[in-house]
Amino acid sequence: MTPGAEPGSGFHWPEALCAPVRELPDHARLWVALSGGLDSTLLLHLAAHCHGCSGAVRAIHINHQLQPNASDTESFCRGECERLGVPLVVERVTVDGGRSSGAGIEEAARKARYAALEALVGKGDLVLMAHHGDDQAETVLFRMLRGSGVAGLAGMPASRELGTATLVRPLLGFERAELERWARVAGLSWVDDPSNTDQRFDRNFLRHTVLPLLRDRWPGLNRRLRHTAESCGESEALNRKLAALQWQAIGGDRDRLPVDGLKTLPLAEQKNLVRWWARERGFHAPTPGDWQQVIRDLLFAAEDREPEFRSDGFSLRRFQGDLCLVPDRGPLPDAPVNLEPGEGVAWGEWSLRLESVVTPEQSLPPIRIFTRQGGERVRFRPDGPSRSLKKWLQEVGVPPWERARLPLVFAGSEGAAELIAIGDLWCSEQYSGGAHAAGWRLVVERECD
Structure with missing residues (x-):
């Protein structure tokens, strides 16, 4: 941990630092993403200073459980929030990914962090993150080296949606050295993440080796890269506007x-x-x-x-x-599933159930759900001819990838079962409408994306 000195008498946070934290959009609750490092600890104190009287400030600490000092960092965050009177939520996550690959574990940790944040916050909330100008320069350079287009070179936006909440980065206009100077003047303490010095990670290599050389050669590098990001952001906004107009002009649909x-x-x-x-x-x-x-x-x-x-x-x-x-969809059961009266069955993006509509007069035959295996036939009327299911699906325009996932519902004993439903496309009149077999109605529903 890096300890701070006692702040000088009459210490006041500078207005330049307070303004972007004070001037935030309307919100239900204000969350600070607190890692325990210099930047987020400073942001926590600024938020408490600017908004503490409203009682709306809360903090979130995501414990990735990756570093030896992870427990100490969590304890530091608890203590800091307790001193400021800020409620803290701690979420421990398990990070999957290739730990032998620096880029792999970094990306896996980032995804786990944002997923946890999105799950915790609610509609109308603001989540403050402490990214600053050095982080922005690092991001732009990193994405350039990965071959990103203008969307990537626009860097991190000052704000964006985070589920039903909004993520805001109020410190992007400040350099890290400036933030550290004020943190020391304010007497703050913080925890240094040991992984931040490990240059096996691409971002750390840029931060500690490449960017210092570039700044020595080109003073004001952060400002230059910020201008690049702003220009790319403007280009990306124009690209999005053009795409939306062309989408409408050529008759685009949600999925087509x-x-x-x-x-x-x-x-x-x-x-x-x-x-x-x-x-x-x-x-x-x-x-x-x-x-x-x-x-x-x-x-x-x-x-x-x-x-x-x-x-x-x-x-x-x-x-x-x-x-x-x-x-992409999740896997489906690899064997038939029985559908019992009054009980529901989840089948991929589908749900199926048998609802009682009158007092059953007789027992139902066995009802089973499975996918196409080939050669199935369907009889749309009890006295009508049977038809090839494959040809019917082609005729009604069901795409091949959806045909393979459709839940097919069969009634009767194995070997003599009859097809009574094809997803939500068709259901036998015996199990729908007014002629419910044995008093039960089959309900098949598909989840919307």
Whole structure:
């Protein structure tokens, strides 16, 4: 821990530091993301100074349980909040990822941290994070070295959505040296994270080796990189506006983009529109190495082909003249599941149940749920002919990736079972409408994304 000295008599926080912390959007509750380090400890004291009288300030400490001093850091955060009269929530998380890879564990810790924050805060809350100008410069340079486009080079935004809350970074306009000077004048103590000096991590290598050399050569580097980030941010805002206009012009839907409309755009605008679409759906924008080949495969492959591009959490596929954005789904049961009267069954993104509508007069036959295995046939009317399920699904336009996940509901003993429902697309009149078999109605519902 780095101890602080006693503040001088008559110490007052400077208005320059207080202003961005005081002038915040309206909010229900104000949370400070407290790591115990210099920056977040300073931000905690500023928030308590500027908003403490309102009783709205709270703190969140995410304990990643990765460092030997993790317990000591948590104890420090508890003590600091107790002295300031600020309620503290501690969330311990388990970080998955390749610990042998610096970038791997860094990214895994970041994802765990933000997921925990999002789960804890509520609608209308503000979450303050203590990123400063040095962090911004480091982020811009790091993303440049990773080959990011203008969205990445825009750096960290001053504010953004965090679930139903809003994340705000009020200290981005200050350099770390300035914050440390005021922390020492104020007599603050803080905990140094030992991992921050480990140069196996890419960000630490930039922070301790590369950036000091660049600053020696080019004084005012933070200011230069901040201007770069601002310019890229403006370009990205224009890109988003263009994509939204083109989306509307070519008739985009939530999960589909007309291929013919996309073909009318230049490659750069196709890429921009697809990236915007993915972000609007809540995914990270895809960054394939060869966009031209990806676009060519998706838009111009022969009609009998089923091109696919997989990205983080979703895939892009083509079907019946549309480019489709398909979220990744969890695994399905690998064996049939019995559906008992009055009990519900979760099946991937589906839920199924048998509801009692009248007093049952007789027992139900066995009801089982499974997916397509091939060769299934369906009889839409009791006295009608049976039809191939595969051909019917093709006729009604169900995409191949959804056909494989549809819950099929069978009634009867194994070997003589009859198909009585196909997802929420069709249900036998014996289990729906006014003719409920044995007094039970089958309800099949699909979750919305």
